[in-house]
Amino acid sequence: MDMTETLIRKAEKKDLLTIQKLLSTYFLDMEELEAEDFILAEKDGKVIGCAALIKRRGNETDFQEIHSIAVHPNFRGKGIGRELVEHLIKNDPEPALELYVRTTAPGFFEKLGFEKLPDPEKLRLWEDCKKCEHFGKCAQQALKFSCRCKGEVKQP
Ligand SMILES: CC(C)(COP(=O)(O)OP(=O)(O)OC[C@H]1O[C@@H](n2cnc3c(N)ncnc32)[C@H](O)[C@@H]1OP(=O)(O)O)[C@@H](O)C(=O)NCCC(=O)NCCS
Numbered sequence: 001m002d003m004t005e006t007l008i009r010k011a012e013k014k015d016l017l018t019i020q021k022l023l024s025t026y027f028l029d030m031e032e033l034e035a036e037d038f039i040l041a042e043k044d045g046k047v048i049g050c051a052a053l054i055k056r057r058g059n060e061t062d063f064q065e066i067h068s069i070a071v072h073p074n075f076r077g078k079g080i081g082r083e084l085v086e087h088l089i090k091n092d093p094e095p096a097l098e099l100y101v102r103t104t105a106p107g108f109f110e111k112l113g114f115e116k117l118p119d120p121e122k123l124r125l126w127e128d129c130k131k132c133e134h135f136g137k138c139a140q141q142a143l144k145f146s147c148r149c150k151g152e153v154k155q156p
Pocket of ligand 1: 106
């Protein structure tokens, strides 16, 4: 039986390489983010998951975006991803702003109460999508968190 708890903590500068290594498992990178933008899931002193919440300046309004979420391959499907997203939402410094995500795992986010967005909405929100030559064949689905009024993630 699994006796040890998963700890969620803020990342520090010293976690940079660990985060990069975890993300590289899935060919993800940090892009413009810094280590301090991330939260980490830790078990027995080992980092097994990471995720970030960033503020975006949209064309019309600012919004929040969940970015760079990854769970170590040996620990997927055990609720770690859910814990990370729940933590980000509970501790969102700007809960009045809408919360979005662009992801190749839309099914995971739908389970947590996100809803798929149509392409025109994706273009309206993300300047980089507008400029992107791959837009029509992009693997990333945009979703919006729709449970904000309840202040919490949808439970299974
Ligand atoms: C996507 C990811 C972060 C999810 O984390 P996880 O710890 O494996 O997910 P959880 O165990 O918390 O799953 C929560 C629920 O979502 C479901 N789920 C998980 N991944 C899913 C997926 N890819 N598609 C559909 N549903 C998924 C789980 O079955 C679970 O459902 P339940 O509540 O009915 O039991 C993780 O699998 C991962 O790192 N994937 C590879 C990297 C990646 O795709 N990152 C996203 C790129 S933006």
